[in-house]
Amino acid sequence: MSSITYSERIKIETFCELELSNLEMANLLNRSPATISYELSRCHPYQAELAQADTERKRAQCGRKTKLTATLKQLILNHLRLSWPPESIAHEFNLATKSIYNWLNYGQIDFPLSELSEHGLRQRRKSDQRSKYNQSLGSSIEQRPPVINHRNRIGDFEMDTIVGPRGRSKAALLTLVDRKSRFLWAYPLKERSVAAVNGALDNFLATFKGAVHSLTVDRGTEFSGLSSFELQYGVKTYYCHAYSPAERGSNERFNRYLRYFYPKGTYFEHVSAHELTTTLLEINQRPLKVLNWQTPYQVMLTNLSKNSD
Structure with missing residues (x-):
């Protein structure tokens, strides 16, 4: 009644x-x-x-009271603008991930779902003509040893390039992600070529504080000159199968994080070294579930400290 x-x-x-x-x-x-x-x-x-x-x-007074105070709302907004996914924000502030999505869906937090760092499904790429070349560059990913496959050590990197607007800019970024720590680093390239990639990689190997054991890359022509690094530095290179970006899954994911800051169409010649460094620090200081909610920076620093003892 x-x-x-x-x-x-x-x-x-x-x-x-x-x-x-x-x-x-x-x-x-x-x-x-x-x-x-x-x-x-x-x-x-x-x-x-x-x-x-x-x-x-x-x-x-009926119903559950919301936890969303003005202060909490601003904290969540600040982290969303830094490209933190809702799951990481929920862990950081002891919230339920579903609560954050509910607040977003009901407009209680003014942040478009379309701008979340991992929103939506990725579109299938058009065939990359570069992969049709270099079918016999060197060691296949099938020959990669278990110590790399199981992410047991620091120093096994996945490497890729991110380009600017095609046909209008030659500048690009060379990105490297450590498989164990998910630590990301990037170098600006004037062009996506063997010489530019090798020059940036020389710089990386000279400044990185730990041993670099291996590189996992696709079959793009810019990675066709990596054999010299095995002779000079003992860095082994493994090439993925053609059209198989999932074989560099960590690199692909972190490239998407970078794309949040530098969307497609970005002219990388206009991105300063200071701006790029700041972006990388923001990404590396984000806690990740796969790292038991440590940050890539923490995991990398801890492992480098152990190796130096």
């Missing part, structure tokens, strides 16, 4: 003035005596207006 209406409350107030019993009121209103008794307990003496106000107050 529906709740007592305001018009019924006016009648109950009149019945009280006439000193009718609860049973008589119940019969006149076709309600149970228990309902009348509960209604009369709302206020003493009974007044329809006060009883209605009590009903509305209690109804407003």
Whole structure:
């Protein structure tokens, strides 16, 4: 049966003035005596207006109270703008991931779902003509040893390039992701060529504080000159199968993180070294579930410290 209406409350107030019993009121209103008794307990003496106000107050208090304070909302917004996924934000602030998505869906947090760092499915790439060359560059990924496949050590990197607007800019980024720590680094390239890639890789090997054991790359022509690094530095190179970006899954994921800051069409010659470094630090200081909620920076630093002892 529906709740007592305001018009019924006016009648109950009149019945009280006439000193009718609860049973008589119940019969006149076709309600149970228990309902009348509960209604009369709302206020003493009974007044329809006060009883209605009590009903509305209690109804407003029903339901779970939101945790979304103004301060928390701003914290979540700040981290979303730094490209943190909702799952990482939820762990950082002891929230449920679903709660953040609910607040986004209901407009309680003003941030478009389309701008989340991992929103939507990736579109299938058009055939990369570069992969049609270099079918016998060197060691296949099938020959990669278990120590690399199982991510047991620091120093096994996946490497790729990110390009600017095709046909309008030659500048690109060379990206490297450590398989164990997921530590990301990148170098600007004036062009996507063997010489530019080798020059940036020389710089990386000279500045990286730990041993670099291997590189896993695709079959792009810019990676056709890596054999010299095995002779000079002992760095083994493994080439993925053609059209198989999932074989460099970590690199692909972190390239998407970079694309959040530098969308397709970005002219990388206009990105300063300071800006790129700041972006990389923001990405590397984000806690990841796969690292038991440590950051890539923490895992890399811890392992390098152990190796130096």
